[in-house]
Amino acid sequence: MPTADSRLDVRKTYKLYIGGAFPRSESGRSYVVNDGKGRFLANAAQASRKDARDAVAAARKAFGGWSGKTAYNRGQVVYRVAELLEGRRVQFVEEVQRSEGATKRQAERAVDLSIDRLVWYAGWADKVAQVVGSANPIAGPYFNFSLPEPTGVVVVVAPEESSLLGLVSVLAPVIVTGNTAVVVTSYSRPLPAITLSEVLATSDVPGGVVNMLTGSAAEVAPWLASHMDVNAIDLTGVSDASLAASLEESAAENLKRVRRPEDGPADWSADPGMDRLTAFLETKTVWHPIGI
């Protein structure tokens, strides 16, 4: 019950994040997001096919600039995302706690791990080529070297349960290597993704490098899987096996690289290894003759 000296808080409008801007869904739709106990939290934008296509266009537009940055620079940009996340730690803890119905301690751990994971991946930017690249001992008067390059526009279906740590764990390796991303966020827990978008928008990540679509993966992901200007799709957050199979089948149309969902529940607190880092890299081998 409001009293004379009480203050009504100003709620946030949660929108999509496309090309560095925060538009509503062009469809005009939204859906109700509840907290872990079923209480109303917010109306989130429900992304449509058109929003998905806009997001791909934004990601494609951003790809040349982002992939063309030096690895050192990309590493610093991702590190800065961690800095800003740290600055908003309290806000994220509260949001994760409410979204996931977690205890404060669990939420704090998820946010801390998310920040640390960003730092970990940031450092990989200028190291991955040295670990997976090579100079090859050719049997002949030639020199060649093999280097990893980003695959291009990568669609990521983010984990459903782990709204921040899971999201950061699938997104960071995609962008730190120079890809641009279109993320379909958790349907039931989308709010931390949009707040993370605010962090990205105010960090040095160029607009379009990360695009966030809140809404139903079952509705939006098929358009993305069949989109001919998408180069790869990560199905981590797709728990319905038949949806995953049909997305993989659509992705085959232009030979998208597909990362299939894991068997069983993921442990996002575990050491991620290099698997996700190398999943969306191409190897390019450049030859030149040797002679006088």
Place this chain on the structure above:
Amino acid sequence: MNVSKGSTSSTGAMFDYAPAPESRSVVDIASSYGLFIDGEFVDPVGDTSFKTISPATEEVLAEVSEASAEDVDRAVRAARTAQSRVWSKMSGRERSKYLYRIARIIQERSRELAVLESLDNGKPIRESRDVDVPLVAAYFFYYAGWADKLEYAGFGPDPRPLGVAGQVIPWNFPLLMLAWKIAPALATGNTVVLKPAETTPLTALLFAEICQQADLPRGVVNIITGAGETGRALVTHDGVDKVAFTGSTDVGRSIAKAVAGSDKKVTLELGGKAANIVFDDAPVDQAVEGIVNGIFFNQGHVCCAGSRLLVQESVADDVLERLKRRMSTLRLGDPLDKNTDIGAINSADQLEKIRQLSEVGEAEGAGRWSPACEIPQHGFWFPPTIFTGVSQAHRIAREEIFGPVLSVITFRTPAEAVQKANNTPFGLSAGVWTDKGSRILWAADQLRAGVVWANTFNKFDPTSPFGGYKESGYGREGGRHGLEAYLAHS
């Protein structure tokens, strides 16, 4: 048949070559072949067969068995048993020695393999003898050495084989593609069921005999022959853990669809439409050799062929004039003649496809040119051909022709060259010709292709990863990278 002499007389060449055919007596082709399953040649269940012919003469070389779904099942079971009971239990050191043995036998029987390859495929003996077969041995040597060093390959402390690999290979480099598939699969502890292309099964069947000579445990390598249906049965078989395919983008797409939702791992090496970019400061004579090697090597039956020549406008006339002069010296004819540069087109179907696309090129307004060139009476032949005045919208600039047909496109600025080069759904390879080092590195960085050859073209090596971007497929073959496709790791 001797055509090499006649092929140059019409061009008024300075030199007249006497025919120098390689002897066929070194090969012993059986009249019919069974399927190689579980270490021995067996009759197919359905008792159906097809003929393989020499594309240079249309002579029937042998009757080859057509494997049915039941035969595929037999082969996969044999591979599974061999994998779980023998090959995966064997130490890497022992696996390694088997592969070294195979490599040595390939070297010992290299002339036989080269002649048989040229007979069945139609490629010049100069190429099968000097390129294909030496590389085949080299790939086996290279991967032999990995078999006992996998824990140092960077795929975790305990890399494990995937199980049974189903491998389907094309007709353009029959034995070399077999080596690219089988050598890394065996080194990593997998067993294989391999299907060679229906028009070029003979060297794979000879390889089966080499496995017998090497005392390779039965079932580790199974070779089944057949056409598309056999391949489909193999890649969709439930007992296959890993699918490796080299061939057309259309078939690759259908394989990717077929395995969707399964646990099968897949690597695909598919089509291409490579740009070979000649800048105005390129060493022109070297570039011309590179253009010729890029598109006329192996009759242009090369997925990474430099089928689009992008030449800077200011030097286009000079480059084209020298290219035409050089093309006039190419000798088309008997694949077994050591002087032959351009052999036979692999099949009537492929010849028809090349003819059709070339007619489309003319119909769309591009200028067609071939040197005067005598075409043998029998067999499948297509003269080296260039199209000038090609626009990016022309089908001959967009579709893979897979024949000795070059589309010439001009450009003005380096940025335009890169933009045009990347304007394709493919991304397998590219070439850059310039004397300027910084421009090479810039172009190599900008080109969206898995292999970039600077001041060279169509070079291959077992230590070097090969494979495409975009619709040219995924996964890499060759080098340390090539192991990844056959290992489970975490």
